[in-house]
Every structure is written in structure tokens, then in C-alpha cells.
Amino acid sequence: MRIVRACSPKKRDHIERVQYGIVVRSLGLGLAGLALSGCEQNTFVAPPPQKVEVAPPTQRNITRFLEATGNTSPFNNVDLVARVQGFLQSINYQDGSFVKKGTTLFTIEPETYQLKLQQAQAAQAGAEASNKQAETDFKRQSDLVSRQVVSQATLDQSTSARENSQANLQQAQINTRIAAVNFGYTNVTAPFDGIVSTHLVSVGELVGVSSPTQLATIVQIDPIYVNFNVSEQDVQRVREEARRRGLTVSDLRQLPIEVGLQTETGYPHKGKLDYLAPNVDASTGTLLVRGVLSNPDRTLLPGFYVRIRVPIDQQSNALLVPDSALGSDQAGRYVLVVNADNVVEQRKVTTGPLDADLRVIDSGLKPDDRVIVAGLLRAIPGQKVDPQLRKTETPTATR
Structure with missing residues (x-):
């Protein structure tokens, strides 16, 4: 036998309101889940390639120099x-x-x-x-x-x-x-x-x-002597170049010489070679060379430490890049180039002398290579870049 308890009208209204709230909340949660199930999922979009500035190597005729350091000495010194x-x-x-x-x-x-x-x-x-x-x-x-x-x-x-x-x-x-x-x-x-x-x-x-x-x-300091030493390798290179050009020892003594002080830009003092030692010093592996320069203003004093260079060869159509474009690692010097697919490549190069602000590249580059000259920190070998062509400036070389 079931006992049915009658509820008062007030209590029955309360129960109905509670049940209605539960239904409304369940319906809201269902609609929210339906809305979330209808949104698109997030996907990764790769950033655009980094912009770098590239330029082909500069081509021009250059003079190769034998560079050294030395000291000035008096032309005559008498007690x-x-x-x-x-x-x-x-x-x-x-x-x-x-x-x-x-x-x-x-x-x-x-x-x-x-x-x-x-x-x-x-x-x-x-x-x-x-x-x-x-x-x-x-x-x-x-x-x-x-x-x-x-x-x-x-x-x-x-x-x-x-x-x-x-x-x-x-x-x-x-x-x-x-x-x-x-x-x-x-x-x-x-x-x-x-x-x-x-x-x-x-x-x-x-x-x-x-x-x-x-x-x-x-x-006596007008004229004045400049004494310096040349390594054995440079001596052999100069002798080979002299044989190729048909120069004698007397001709070598007439080669021009350019001298600059440590505080001067370039090589403003001009003269010529005056003496070549007949033998290489076995203890140092160097050859003593002397030049003589006119010194009418007595700018050069005996004992000055000077920079010296002697032109030994003329090279046509040499390839040059800004010196700032070169990097170095344990394997040597390199430049970063952009290939036909705009991918960065690291190119090993053999460098020559500095000509103004450009470095001579003896091997490792071709005239049509696109060398990265700006934005090097954004260029990573193997990654794609957005190359912006820039014409390499060609400053006048210091002569």
C-alpha cells in the first residue's frame, strides 16, 4: 500500500521553479557546446623570408703590393x-x-x-x-x-x-x-x-x-733611408714575378716605394728601393731591404716606425667585396651568397689584400654571385631570404 502525501500549493510551486531552472541550465550548456563544436581550429603560418641586401663582386684592375713595416734611419750620421x-x-x-x-x-x-x-x-x-x-x-x-x-x-x-x-x-x-x-x-x-x-x-x-x-x-735626414725585412716566401714571390716580367736586380732597385706613418692615412711619402741584401738571414728567414725617400720638410725623423708597400704586380678584372661582408671560422674566411632559389649558402674564399674598403677575393667567388653585404645577422645558411639588390660602391683605391 502506497501512502501519498499531499503538498501545499506554495511548496509545489517552489518545486516546479527548481525543475525549470535545471532544464534551462542544461539547455544553455548544450547550446554552448554546439557553438564551440562549430569554430575553426588554429593553424601555424610561417613568417616571410628575412630581407637582406646583396651585390655582385666589384671588378676592376688593381695593383698588388708587397706590404711591410720598418724604421727610418739617417742618410748620413757622423760624429x-x-x-x-x-x-x-x-x-x-x-x-x-x-x-x-x-x-x-x-x-x-x-x-x-x-x-x-x-x-x-x-x-x-x-x-x-x-x-x-x-x-x-x-x-x-x-x-x-x-x-x-x-x-x-x-x-x-x-x-x-x-x-x-x-x-x-x-x-x-x-x-x-x-x-x-x-x-x-x-x-x-x-x-x-x-x-x-x-x-x-x-x-x-x-x-x-x-x-x-x-x-x-x-x-742628414734629407734624403732619408727606410729599412725593412721581407720574408723568404715574399722574396721568392717577387723573384718569380721579376723573372716573368724580365726584370733584373738593377730594375728591382728602381721600383717605387710608398711609406706612411702610423698616424697618417695612406702612403703619402714616395721614394724608390735603394738596396737589397745579397743573402737571406738564416736566423730570421728574412731579407734586408732599404729604400730612400726625399724628405725636404723633415717630416720623417730617424727611428720612426712606418708602414711600407712596394708595387710588384698589376692584376686585371680582380673580384672585390666589402671587407665587412667577410666572416671567418676555424676553416678560414667565407662570404654568404644567395643562390638561384634565394637560399643562403656559405662560400669559402681565399682573400687577397685590402684595396680601399674592398677586399680582393683570389678564389671562391664568381662575377655573377650575389654576395650578402647587409643583414648578415638575419642570413642563416640553408634558409630562404628575400634578397634586395644593392650596387656595391667602388671607392677609389689608395695609391
């Missing part, structure tokens, strides 16, 4: 010494000044040597008079012997006296020349145009007592 003994009478120049050849720089008391010169000249005059008398007597005796007035013995004595007087005259002439030379040494003059160092002795000081006393140093 001025006192060659006669005496007290230093005067110093006739300013320390560090430029003087011309023949300028009197020091005077050593000349009076004593002037008197000795006059003494020698007087002795020479006496010898000349005696020789003249002996010569006259010889002629007279020869005439008398021919007329058989005097004996042959008298003529022999006259002949001996004449020869003795000639010897005495010659000795007197030599003494006069020695006295004149010593008198000339009392004035120490500049042997060439140059700059004189500070004086090493003072006025009134006794010089030349037991050995020549150094008074100062004079240096």
Missing part, C-alpha cells in the same frame, strides 16, 4: 771630433739647428797651428832657394865639363848637391801641407747639410789630448 790638440775656442752653432755643408761649427785655438804653417812655409821657401842655386850650379858644371874645363868629379858633386836639394824641397813641401791640414783641423766644419746635436764639450775645454775627442753629432 764630429777634434783631430788636433788644443783648447776649444768657440762653438759656432745652436744645438739642434740645421746647418749647410762647410759651416764652421767649432774652433780650436788656431794660433799655434797657424804659426807652424808659417814656419813650414818659410822652410819651404829656403828649400826652394837652395834647390834653385843647386840647379844653377849643376848647369854651370855641366857646361864646363863639356868644354873640359873641370873634371868629371866636380860635375858628380854638383849633381849630388842638386838631387839633395830637390829632396829637401820635396820634404819642405810635405811639411807645409801637413801644417796646412792641421791648421784646417782647428775649424770643425759640417761635412754635409744636416742637423747638429747638442755639443758634448764646453768652451775652454782641452780637446784632442790623447785621442780624437767627440764634439757633437751631425745627422
Whole structure:
């Protein structure tokens, strides 16, 4: 038997409202699920290729140089010494000044040597008079012997006296020349145009007592030498190029040379090769080479550290790329190029000298290659890029 409990109207309305809310919520969840099931799914879209700037290698004629570093040295460097003994009478120049050849720089008391010169000249005059008398007597005796007035013995004595007087005259002439030379040494003059160092002795000081006393140093720097060393490999390369062009050693000595200081741009000082050592130094594997340059403004001073280059070859249609386009790794230097499919490739290259801002490429590139010159950080080998063609600037090479 089932017992049915009757509910009040108020309670029955409450139950019906609860049931209606449950139905509404279930219907909302169903519609929301239906809406979500009707949306499209998300898919990955690849970014566009990175933009890079490319340019073909520049082609032009270049001059290949032998480059080195070296030092300048004076064309002449002489110690001025006192060659006669005496007290230093005067110093006739300013320390560090430029003087011309023949300028009197020091005077050593000349009076004593002037008197000795006059003494020698007087002795020479006496010898000349005696020789003249002996010569006259010889002629007279020869005439008398021919007329058989005097004996042959008298003529022999006259002949001996004449020869003795000639010897005495010659000795007197030599003494006069020695006295004149010593008198000339009392004035120490500049042997060439140059700059004189500070004086090493003072006025009134006794010089030349037991050995020549150094008074100062004079240096000639116009022209000026540049000394540098060339490696054995470069020597062989230059000799091979000289044989190919039919150049002799004398021709090599006439090759132009260009020099620049560390603070200068390019190589503003011009000259020519002057000397090539006859052998390679076995301890260093280098050959000593010297150049000579005009230095009228005395811009170059002895001892300067300088950059040097010597033109050794002319190359036509060389390939060049901006030096900034080159990279390097353990395998060497490389450039990034874009192939026909716009994919980046890493190309190993052999580099040559720097010509202005462009680097010479000896091997590894073709004239029609597209070299990445900007946007290198966005270029990854094996990936596609969007190449933008840019004409490579061709700055004038420094000559």
C-alpha cells in the first residue's frame, strides 16, 4: 500500500521553479557546446623570408703590393771630433739647428797651428832657394865639363848637391801641407747639410789630448733611408714575378716605394728601393731591404716606425667585396651568397689584400654571385631570404 502525501500549493510551486531552472541550465550548456563544436581550429603560418641586401663582386684592375713595416734611419750620421790638440775656442752653432755643408761649427785655438804653417812655409821657401842655386850650379858644371874645363868629379858633386836639394824641397813641401791640414783641423766644419746635436764639450775645454775627442753629432735626414725585412716566401714571390716580367736586380732597385706613418692615412711619402741584401738571414728567414725617400720638410725623423708597400704586380678584372661582408671560422674566411632559389649558402674564399674598403677575393667567388653585404645577422645558411639588390660602391683605391 502506497501512502501519498499531499503538498501545499506554495511548496509545489517552489518545486516546479527548481525543475525549470535545471532544464534551462542544461539547455544553455548544450547550446554552448554546439557553438564551440562549430569554430575553426588554429593553424601555424610561417613568417616571410628575412630581407637582406646583396651585390655582385666589384671588378676592376688593381695593383698588388708587397706590404711591410720598418724604421727610418739617417742618410748620413757622423760624429764630429777634434783631430788636433788644443783648447776649444768657440762653438759656432745652436744645438739642434740645421746647418749647410762647410759651416764652421767649432774652433780650436788656431794660433799655434797657424804659426807652424808659417814656419813650414818659410822652410819651404829656403828649400826652394837652395834647390834653385843647386840647379844653377849643376848647369854651370855641366857646361864646363863639356868644354873640359873641370873634371868629371866636380860635375858628380854638383849633381849630388842638386838631387839633395830637390829632396829637401820635396820634404819642405810635405811639411807645409801637413801644417796646412792641421791648421784646417782647428775649424770643425759640417761635412754635409744636416742637423747638429747638442755639443758634448764646453768652451775652454782641452780637446784632442790623447785621442780624437767627440764634439757633437751631425745627422742628414734629407734624403732619408727606410729599412725593412721581407720574408723568404715574399722574396721568392717577387723573384718569380721579376723573372716573368724580365726584370733584373738593377730594375728591382728602381721600383717605387710608398711609406706612411702610423698616424697618417695612406702612403703619402714616395721614394724608390735603394738596396737589397745579397743573402737571406738564416736566423730570421728574412731579407734586408732599404729604400730612400726625399724628405725636404723633415717630416720623417730617424727611428720612426712606418708602414711600407712596394708595387710588384698589376692584376686585371680582380673580384672585390666589402671587407665587412667577410666572416671567418676555424676553416678560414667565407662570404654568404644567395643562390638561384634565394637560399643562403656559405662560400669559402681565399682573400687577397685590402684595396680601399674592398677586399680582393683570389678564389671562391664568381662575377655573377650575389654576395650578402647587409643583414648578415638575419642570413642563416640553408634558409630562404628575400634578397634586395644593392650596387656595391667602388671607392677609389689608395695609391
